[in-house]
Amino acid sequence: MRRTVVVGVGNFQNGYATLLPPLVAYERSALVEFEKLTPPASLAADWKLIVENFRILVDDNAKTAEYGKKGNFKGLEELNTPNNRATGQIVVLARNDGFGDCTRI
Numbered sequence: 860m861r862r863t864v865v866v867g868v869g870n871f872q873n874g875y876a877t878l879l880p881p882l883v884a885y886e887r888s889a890l891v892e893f894e895k896l897t898p899p900a901s902l903a904a905d906w907k908l909i910v911e912n913f914r915i916l917v918d919d920n921a922k923t924a925e926y927g928k929k930g931n932f933k934g935l936e937e938l939n940t941p942n943n944r945a946t947g948q949i950v951v952l953a954r955n956d957g958f959g960d961c962t963r964i
Contacts, residue, residue: 875927883924886917905952912945912952919945 890913898906919938926934953959 875924879920879924879927883917883921886913886920890914890917902956905956909949909952912949915941915945916949 890910893910893913896906919942923935923938926932926938
């Protein structure tokens with residue numbers, strides 16, 4: 860299931876305070892389920908990296924919610940590089956391993 864969160868600029872802090880915490884809770888529960896999966900041996904190394912990068916994104920979304928509540932724009936900006944790196948690695952690994960739907964994040 861794909862979820863999209865849209866936060867308007869005029870309602871920036873309120874959007875982060877109300878929309879991201881439930882998304883983070885959902886992502887954390889999905890991460891727990893992903894960690895329980897046992898991939899085929901041929902995918903084990905890549906799966907481990909996908910899960911590690913997903914964990915980075917979940918943790919950074921939690922930080923984003925916290926920074927947004929406080930109006931910490933510098934903190935938000937600092938999350939861009941690790942988020943982009945983690946997303947990029949997931950997309951490359953997923954594409955290489957045949958998970959086509961995962962490359963559309």
